[in-house]
Amino acid sequence: MRKELEQYLEKTYPKLFLDEENKSLLRYGFECEDGWFRLILWLSSYIQQYIDQNNEWAEKYPTEHTKIEQVKVRQVKEKFGSLRYYIDGGDEHINNVIDFSMHISGGICEYTGLTENVGYNREGWIKTSHFTQCKNKNDFYYVDSEELRQILNKTN
Numbered sequence: 001m002r003k004e005l006e007q008y009l010e011k012t013y014p015k016l017f018l019d020e021e022n023k024s025l026l027r028y029g030f031e032c033e034d035g036w037f038r039l040i041l042w043l044s045s046y047i048q049q050y051i052d053q054n055n056e057w058a059e060k061y062p063t064e065h066t067k068i069e070q071v072k073v074r075q076v077k078e079k080f081g082s083l084r085y086y087i088d089g090g091d092e093h094i095n096n097v098i099d100f101s102m103h104i105s106g107g108i109c110e111y112t113g114l115t116e117n118v119g120y121n122r123e124g125w126i127k128t129s130h131f132t133q134c135k136n137k138n139d140f141y142y143v144d145s146e147e148l149r150q151i152l153n154k155t156n
Contacts, residue, residue, distance in 0.1 A: 001030040005037050013044045015051075016073050031077035035113040036105055040076060043085060043101045047071055047094055068094075081126040082106040107143050109133060116152060118143050 006029055010017040019025055030040070051068050058065040069089035077084050083105035085098050109118050109130040117131045119142040134140045142149065 001032055001034055001037060003029075005034060006030050009041065009044060012041075013048050015070055016044055016048055025072055025074060026076060028075075028077075031075070032083065033078070033110040035108060035110045036078075036083055038113060039083065039101060039105055039108060040085070043098065044073075046097060047090070050094065050097075051090075078110055078127070081120045081128040117149065 006024075006026075009030070010024060014022070017025055032040075048071075051070060054065060054068050058067040068091050071087045071089040071094060073085065073087050075084065075086040083102050085101065087094070087098070106120075106128055107118055108115055108128065110128050111133045112130050114130045118128060119131065119134070119140050120126050120128050121134060121136065121139045122141060123136070123139045128143070131137075131140060131142075144152070
């Protein structure tokens, strides 16, 4: 991911991505392409808002809400054609939201962020990409079925 996008995420969500000395918690940076930036942005936004809101309620209503440990993101990367977002802290709900986001990433081009005509290769390193981004058209397997692609590509 481009450095300026990484810096934006760290600046916007310092509780998630920075330590006490304002240094990145991600040893190798964000190990994916720019196409997943918005998914990572929305996921990070949701997680931080959920924690902040829940912990505010826990302060006001301690018998009804339990504080959630602040999430610290340890690694963000691509693996087997989908997003991986590894954390310390949080709760089961946050883990479920992360799992769902990882599943969705398998239908988003890691390079462009497009969601139509997306697929992956089976030979070599598995990468989720738009058809125009693949190097070997004979080794490209669409995420969606042919029938669904035809329905979605119809113009009215």
